[in-house]
Amino acid sequence: MAGRGIGVLFVALALPLAGRTAEPPLRQRIDAEVQKTWQREKIQPAGLADDATFLRRLFLDLVGTIPSEAEARAFLADQDPNKREKLIDRLLADPRFAAHQATTWDLVLFGRHPPGGDATRKRDDFRAWLTQKWIRNEGYDRWVRALLLGEEEGSALFHVQFRGQPEEATVAITRLFLGTQLQCARCHDHPYERWTQRDFYGMAAFFVRLVVVDGPAKGNQRSYRLGEKSTGEVLFSGSAKEQKPGKKGDPIAPRFLGAAQPLAEPALPMGFKEPSLSSGKMPPPPHFSRKARLAEWVTAPDNPYFAQAVANRVWGQFMGRGLVHPVDDLGEKKEPSHPELMRAVTSQLIAHKFDLKWYIRELVNSQTYQRAARGPSTAALPQWFERARVRPLLAEELLASLRVATGTENEKDNSGLKEYVTQYFGEPTNGRGDFQGSLAEHLFLNNSGQVRQMIQPHKGNLADRLLKSSHSWEARVEQMFLATLTRLPTPEEKARFVKHLTSTNKPEPLVGEAIWVLVNCAEFRFNR
Amino acid sequence: MSSFCPAHEHLSRRAFLKGALVTAGGLTVPNWGGLFHSQSIAAEAAKQGKRCILLWMNGGASQIDTFDMKPGRPTGGPFRPIATRVPGMQVCEYLPKMAQHADKLAVIRSMRTSEPDHPGGIYLMHTGFRPLVNVSHPELGAMAAKYLGKEGSDLPSFVRMGPTGNAGAGFLGPKYQPFSLGREGRLPYFTDSSLSAEAEERRKNLWRFMEEGFAREHHAEPFEAHRSAKEQTWRLLRARSAFDISKEWEKYRDLYGASDFGRGCLLARKLIESGVPFVEIGQDNYDSHADNFVCHKASLRVLDPAWSGLLQDLHDRGLLQDTLVVWMGEVGRTPSINNRAGRDHFVRGWTVVLAGGGIKGGATYGATDADGKDVKENPVTEGDLFATIYTALGINPRAKHFVGTRPIWATPEGARPVREILS
Numbered sequence: 004m005a006g007r008g009i010g011v012l013f014v015a016l017a018l019p020l021a022g023r024t025a026e027p028p029l030r031q032r033i034d035a036e037v038q039k040t041w042q043r044e045k046i047q048p049a050g051l052a053d054d055a056t057f058l059r060r061l062f063l064d065l066v067g068t069i070p071s072e073a074e075a076r077a078f079l080a081d082q083d084p085n086k087r088e089k090l091i092d093r094l095l096a097d098p099r100f101a102a103h104q105a106t107t108w109d110l111v112l113f114g115r116h117p118p119g120g121d122a123t124r125k126r127d128d129f130r131a132w133l134t135q136k137w138i139r140n141e142g143y144d145r146w147v148r149a150l151l152l153g154e155e156e157g158s159a160l161f162h163v164q165f166r167g168q169p170e171e172a173t174v175a176i177t178r179l180f181l182g183t184q185l186q187c188a189r190c191h192d193h194p195y196e197r198w199t200q201r202d203f204y205g206m207a208a209f210f211v212r213l214v215v216v217d218g219p220a221k222g223n224q225r226s227y228r229l230g231e232k233s234t235g236e237v238l239f240s241g242s243a244k245e246q247k248p249g250k251k252g253d254p255i256a257p258r259f260l261g262a263a264q265p266l267a268e269p270a271l272p273m274g275f276k277e278p279s280l281s282s283g284k285m286p287p288p289p290h291f292s293r294k295a296r297l298a299e300w301v302t303a304p305d306n307p308y309f310a311q312a313v314a315n316r317v318w319g320q321f322m323g324r325g326l327v328h329p330v331d332d333l334g335e336k337k338e339p340s341h342p343e344l345m346r347a348v349t350s351q352l353i354a355h356k357f358d359l360k361w362y363i364r365e366l367v368n369s370q371t372y373q374r375a376a377r378g379p380s381t382a383a384l385p386q387w388f389e390r391a392r393v394r395p396l397l398a399e400e401l402l403a404s405l406r407v408a409t410g411t412e413n414e415k416d417n418s419g420l421k422e423y424v425t426q427y428f429g430e431p432t433n434g435r436g437d438f439q440g441s442l443a444e445h446l447f448l449n450n451s452g453q454v455r456q457m458i459q460p461h462k463g464n465l466a467d468r469l470l471k472s473s474h475s476w477e478a479r480v481e482q483m484f485l486a487t488l489t490r491l492p493t494p495e496e497k498a499r500f501v502k503h504l505t506s507t508n509k510p511e512p513l514v515g516e517a518i519w520v521l522v523n524c525a526e527f528r529f530n531r
Numbered sequence: 532m533s534s535f536c537p538a539h540e541h542l543s544r545r546a547f548l549k550g551a552l553v554t555a556g557g558l559t560v561p562n563w564g565g566l567f568h569s570q571s572i573a574a575e576a577a578k579q580g581k582r583c584i585l586l587w588m589n590g591g592a593s594q595i596d597t598f599d600m601k602p603g604r605p606t607g608g609p610f611r612p613i614a615t616r617v618p619g620m621q622v623c624e625y626l627p628k629m630a631q632h633a634d635k636l637a638v639i640r641s642m643r644t645s646e647p648d649h650p651g652g653i654y655l656m657h658t659g660f661r662p663l664v665n666v667s668h669p670e671l672g673a674m675a676a677k678y679l680g681k682e683g684s685d686l687p688s689f690v691r692m693g694p695t696g697n698a699g700a701g702f703l704g705p706k707y708q709p710f711s712l713g714r715e716g717r718l719p720y721f722t723d724s725s726l727s728a729e730a731e732e733r734r735k736n737l738w739r740f741m742e743e744g745f746a747r748e749h750h751a752e753p754f755e756a757h758r759s760a761k762e763q764t765w766r767l768l769r770a771r772s773a774f775d776i777s778k779e780w781e782k783y784r785d786l787y788g789a790s791d792f793g794r795g796c797l798l799a800r801k802l803i804e805s806g807v808p809f810v811e812i813g814q815d816n817y818d819s820h821a822d823n824f825v826c827h828k829a830s831l832r833v834l835d836p837a838w839s840g841l842l843q844d845l846h847d848r849g850l851l852q853d854t855l856v857v858w859m860g861e862v863g864r865t866p867s868i869n870n871r872a873g874r875d876h877f878v879r880g881w882t883v884v885l886a887g888g889g890i891k892g893g894a895t896y897g898a899t900d901a902d903g904k905d906v907k908e909n910p911v912t913e914g915d916l917f918a919t920i921y922t923a924l925g926i927n928p929r930a931k932h933f934v935g936t937r938p939i940w941a942t943p944e945g946a947r948p949v950r951e952i953l954s
Contacts, residue, residue, distance in 0.1 A: 118664045164664075171664045184936060186665060332936045377748045393751040434702025434934040438753035440760025441705035442687055442767065446721040449764055455725060496744065503737050516734035523761070524741045525754040 029351050029365040036344035037371045037388050049375040049390035054079055055490035056391075056531070057087060057373055062489075063396065063530045064321060064367065065094040067103030068403035072486040079491075091367055095360055101137035104359075105130050106399050107320065112150075112161055112179065115429045118171065119163045128224055132157030143313055143357035144302040147180055151298035153229030162215050162229050169210035169237060173203060176210075177260065180301055182312030182333035185260075190243035196334050198260075204239045205258030205265065209297040211237040216285050233290040234277045257293050259300050261307070266296060304353045308333065314348045315339075317359060321366045323384035323392020329436065340386060376531035383438060393531045395438050398428040400530070408487040408522055409457040410464040420453045448523055458518050466514050476501045480517075487521035581853050581888055581924045583675050584799045585811040586838060588860030589694040590818030591652070593874050594882035595866055595903050596827045597623050599640045606866035606902045609824055617893040625831035628839035634893040635842055635851070635886045637952035641897020641906040642863065644878045644913045649818070650697060652861030652876075657696035659917030659942050666934050669701035671857075671920065672809045674941065676700075676707040678926045679808035685763075685770035686807050692716060692795045693813030702934045706760075709811075714791055716774055716798050724768065735765065773805045774798065786844065788836030796841040803845075803854055817860060821871035842886060851887045855923050858884040859916075866903040880906040883916060889923030891954045914946030922948040 041048055052060065058078050062070045070078070078090060094100060109130050117123040132155060136146040153159040165172035174186045187193045188203040212235045218226035240252030256265035268291050280286055301309055311333060319325035326339040326348075339345035348362070355361045366372055376391040384392045396404060402424045406412040427444045448454055460466035465486050469479050480500040484492040492500065504513045521527065593608075600621055601607040612621035615633030622630050629636075646655040651662055658668035669677075672689040680688030687710035689700075700707035711719055724731055742758050776783075776798050787793035795812035802810050814834060819826035838858065845851040863881020864874035880899040886892065897909035911919075918928035921941055928948060930941040 116667070168664070174665060186937065329935050334936075376751070379750060381750050381752050383751050383753050393753050395753065431705060433704025433706075434932060434939075436935075437704070438756050439704040439706040440756045440758075440763075441708055442710060442760065442764055443708060443719075443721075444705070445761050445764035446719070449761075450721040450724050452725075493744070496741070499737070499740055503733070506733070512730055513733075516730060516737065520734055520738045520741055523738060524745065525749070525757045526741070526745050528757050529753055531749070531751070 026351075028368075029348065029362075030369040032347050032351075033344065033365070033369040033371050036341050036347070040341060040387050041389060044387055046387050046389045049378040051370060051373050052375040052391060054087075056375060058090070059489040060391065060530055061087075061090065061094060061367060063400055063404070065091075065103065065363075066097050066099035067106065067397070067400050068099070068407050069487075069489055071407055072482060075485045075489045087373070088368060091364060095364060098138070101134050103399075104137045105134040106397070108133055110397070111316075113164065115425075117164050118168075119166065122163050122225060122227075123160065125224055126160060128157040128221075128226065129160040137360075140358065140360050143359050144304070144309070145357070147309075148298045148302045151176070151180075151301060152294060156226070159215065159227040159229040162213060163227055165210065165213075166215045169207045169213070170203075172210040172213070173207040176301070177206060178331045180312060181260065181306075181308035182315060182327075182331050183260065183308055184332050184334065192242070195336060200239065200242065201255065202258070202260060204237050204255040206260055207237045208255055208257035209293045211235050212289065212293060214280065214286060228285055229294075230280075230286040231289045231292055231294050232277055232280075232286055233271060233275065257297075259297075266293070268293075304357075310353045310357070311345070311349045313357070313359075314352045314362070315345070317362055318348060318366065321363065321372055322388055323394060324386065328384075391531055393438075393529050395431045395529055396428075398425045401428050401528075404527070405454075405457060405522060408465065408527075409518065410468065410486070411457045416453075418453050418456065420457075423447060423451065423453060454519075455515075458515050458522075460511060460514070466511075466518060469514050470511060476504050480504070483518060483521060487518065488524075488526055580679055580681075580808065581855065582679065582803045582808045582850075583671070583810075583855045583857065583888075583920070583924055584796075584803060584841070585671065585809070586796070586834075586841075586856065586858045587693070587695050587811055587813040588817050588834075588858065589813050590649070590816045591860040591862035591864060591876060591881075592817040592830070593819070593823060593827055593864035594640070594877075594880075594899075595864070595874075596824070597626065597831070598638050598882045598884060599899055599903060601866070601901070601903050604902050606868070606904070608868060610827075620893070620895060623831065625828055626835045628835045632839050632842045632886070635846070636892060637885045637890045637894040637896065639883045639885070639896045639911050639916070639949065639952070640880075640899055641908065641910050642878075642881045642883050642913075642916065643906050643910045644862070644881075647862060647876045647878045649861060652878075653697050655913050656859055656861045658698050658701070659913050659946070666937070666939060667701040668698060668939070669703040669707065670696045670698045670709070671917070672696070672709055672811055673700040673703045673707040674921070674926060675809035675924060677703050678930075679924065680707075681806065681808075683759075683763075684806055685766040686773055686802065686805055687767065688807060689809050690802055690807055691811035691813070692798065693791070694815050695811045695813040702932060702939070712774065712798075715794060716776065718771065718774055722768065722771065770805075773802060773807075776801055783840070783844070786836070787840035788833060790833045790837065792833050793837040793840065796837045797844075800841060800844050800848075800850070804848065804850060817864075819864070819873050820869070820875055821873040823864065823868065823872060823874045825872075845887065853888045855888040855890065855920065856886045857920060858886075880904070880910075883911075885919070885923070885952065889925075889954055891952050894952045896949055896952050909949075911949060912946065914943040915949060918942045918946040918948040919953065923953060 055075070058075060059069055062068060078086065083089065109126060113123060113126065149155050150158055150161055153162050165175065170189055174189065177183045177185045185198055185203050185206065188198040188200050192199045212232040214230045214232060216228045216230050218228050220226065236254035238252035239255045240246060240250045258265040271290055275290065278287060300306060304310065315325045315327055315333065316330045319328070319330040326341055326345045327333050327337050352362055371388050374391045376393060378390040380390060383394070402421060427441070427447045432438055458466060460470050465483065469483060472479055477497055480497050481491055484490060500517055503517060504510060506513065595601050595606060596608055596610050600610070600612040600623060602612055611624045613624050613627065613630055615622055615630040617633040620633050620638070622633065644655060645661055646652040654662045657670040660668045672691060676688030689707060689709045690712065691709045692712040693714065699709060746754065776794060779797065779801070780794065783797050787797050792812065792814045799810040799812050814830065817827070817830055842851065842856065845854050862876040862878055865877040868874060880903060897911055898907045899905065900907045921928040926941065928942045928946060932939050
């Protein structure tokens with residue numbers, strides 16, 4: 004695969020940065036490669052998105068919410084030809100950027116229903132740790148190394164998911180950080196890829212000695228630390244079909260995925276005895292740390308999977324689908340949709356020391372990212388990037404956007420709004436990632452007191468301001484469109500809304516209905 | 532493929548032929564209105580497609596005290612067996628009404644399953660799979676919703692009430708999530724509109740205006756999925772009277788027995804008749820680690836009229852032949868009786884009962900040994916059971932789904948339907 008090809012590529016890349024200044028910015032390379040495939044596939048791409056569409060898309064992708072009415076007005080009125088690039092720089096420096104990227108990665112690392120029960124449900128400390136990484140813009144390789152070591156405060160929660168289950172850790176860590184699907188090889192040799200059960204258990208051997216130790220509780224948050232023992236082996240007893248009761252299996256030495264030889268380990272001193280562990284106590288540092296070697300190998304720039312996996316994942320985050328799709332399956336038989344581009348983004352990301360902020364800046368400055376969402380294709384995630392992708396808002400984005408739209412973002416909520424939104428909007432897709440509307444989602448939007456509360460006029464929220472305004476209904480319709488959909492209404496829309504708002508002489512319920520409509524339409528539900 | 536051809540296709544074809552006969556009988560125009568108003572044909576239409584009702588015995592009912600009795604053995608307990616309509620098939624004395632329906636039942640006495648505790652067992656016996664870290668499997672109800680539900684139906688395709696499953700729609704996605712009623716059939720939260728009908732209509736029309744404008748230039752599938760879910764929500768509110776059995780209850784109380792579970796069974800029948808393909812009704816609580824016999828006697832007295840009433844009612848309405856009724860819980864109970872007169876969890880040989888659509892009545896499959904301590908013949912795993920259920924419902928037990936790139940089949944590797952009890 005990819006593996007070997009890229010391994011060769013890395014030799015060339017190891018040149019010092021100075022020698023490569025002639026290289027054009029990545030954003031131009033992206034557009035050139037994507038355009039090549041349009042010519043080849045005879046595809047008519049959508050035009051560039053208008054300012055309003057771009058503004059909303061960028062806000063949601065970078066800072067996790069729609070812009071306010073004032074932000075929308077300012078950007079739409081700005082005559083600066085470079086205003087898009089300037090806005091990108093401004094949002095990348097916004098504190099909400101770090102928080103939103105941390106939220107996104109937290110979901111990548113844990114999902115909505117992480118194993119580990121209550122322990123992994125409250126993740127404030129972990130998110131705080133991850134947010135710091137984004138605030139400091141620490142290289143992705145460095146923070147993943149820290150995550151795998153689990154020694155920094157807050158970081159060990161990641162490993163609580165796999166407590167006492169080295170096989171689960173193997174599946175998750177190879178998928179997340181190496182874009183490799185190993186789970187098949189747990190019970191039998193992989194049917195389509197080259198991975199065997201011995202590859203699987205060779206990796207599992209790196210996790211078998213890890214112990215998650217409870218640290219002191221802080222308020223209602225428990226803390227954890229990751230320790231490692233000096234002994235303990237993973238046993239391999241053949242394929243699931245050959246399993247028999249009482250069959251014990253042979254110990255398997257740790258071996259990096261794809262390596263020919265097991266890791267060389269120093270022998271334990273004669274008569275070494277593992278100290279007995281009392282609960283709540285960290286084991287002493289191991290005689291030899293498999294964990295440290297693994298963290299180093301996973302995140303090394305010449306690891307053939309690591310850079311490619313993150314380049315592809317972040318590409319998918321902003322462009323909709325991965326260059327290899329889904330983003331965590333870079334199998335040998337999976338050719339990227341744009342092989343040259345895959346090589347370019349991977350090598351440049353390595354050259355930039357895994358600076359994801361740099362990479363994101365290049366992605367969102369590309370014309371590929373800035374296409375309109377119109378066009379004949381019905382795909383949510385068009386294969387050739389000929390128009391913008393359509394993705395449902397994350398529950399977190401939806402909640403933040405509802406609050407910004409209705410002018411309630413600074414209000415405290417005691418009604419369980421966040422829990423309901425997470426429950427009803429947290430997993431809007433099936434196993435393949437296709438969006439599905441659910442009954443529960445719409446029952447909540449249609450009939451819940453929580454949504455009604457945000458919309459009903461009170462202390463300076465959108466409905467209150469509209470009702471107290473002395474402007475014409477036409478101007479007020481513009482205001483509500485900007486606040487909710489980040490755009491001005493079309494003449495037809497303006498006329499229809501004015502008609503609605505003046506259809507009786509009691510404007511209050513009518514204003515509420517109009518706002519409800521705007522936050523309930525497909526245009527609001529998705530980032531497009 | 533042909534063996535999984537959905538039954539409703541044959542039925543609708545039959546309905547169509549009847550319509551055509553009417554035409555041949557002298558009408559010059561195909562009388563479609565007549566077709567749907569004619570009583571017999573409307574009944575035919577109501578029968579389209581397979582449906583399933585799951586009677587969930589929460590906590591795990593005792594096989595030895597119901598359908599696999601061991602009279603005279605140390606494990607037998609105090610309940611006595613009675614004869615049924617089927618020669619040789621005996622049931623517990625506290626299931627006298629069910630004894631009269633034994634000819635409709637297929638009793639599997641050789642369940643051997645792999646999750647002895649409640650959460651794992653509840654997951655297992657709703658999905659056919661053991662819980663896994665990386666995959667969330669869909670419940671039987673979600674599978675039925677996906678494969679038996681009709682697009683554009685007013686009612687949800689997966690309705691449940693009482694103590695039931697814990698897995699939901701899993702990787703099939705939110706479209707197939709259960710619509711969970713509270714006790715006594717109370718509708719879930721957020722099903723009541725606070726708006727007047729007039730205001731509801733007004734905002735609906737404004738919303739549709741926005742969607743139509745947007746749809747003119749935006750063709751991606753998710754937009755359409757959003758719109759159809761919204762419209763379904765409105766249709767559901769219009770059809771909510773289907774959940775109200777207060778008018779019928781008086782008439783049916785004696786048949787189903789005056790209990791929440793009995794009401795649930797009547798509601799299940801009503802929903803099935805209204806086109807809902809899957810309804811699950813849970814009964815608490817069979818988890819009798821102490822006082823097993825007191826507990827079971829009380830529970831069976833609720834179960835007997837409700838279950839038999841349901842079978843009778845479905846039969847009388849001509850619905851039973853296409854409605855599979857499944858009776859099971861997450862575990863069986865130990866043959867040995869503990870020192871608190873209780874029975875604990877048991878998965879080495881227990882009982883599940885199927886009836887109705889696709890099932891051969893009056894059948895017994897598998898057997899346990901003299902004391903009920905193990906399966907003596909024809910063990911049936913959870914996977915085999917789900918393959919049997921899916922086959923009876925016309926769902927391919929090898930239907931393939933994906934979680935990311937990972938293929939997952941409807942039933943675990945090696946699962947086989949029990950052909951002996953399929954009709």
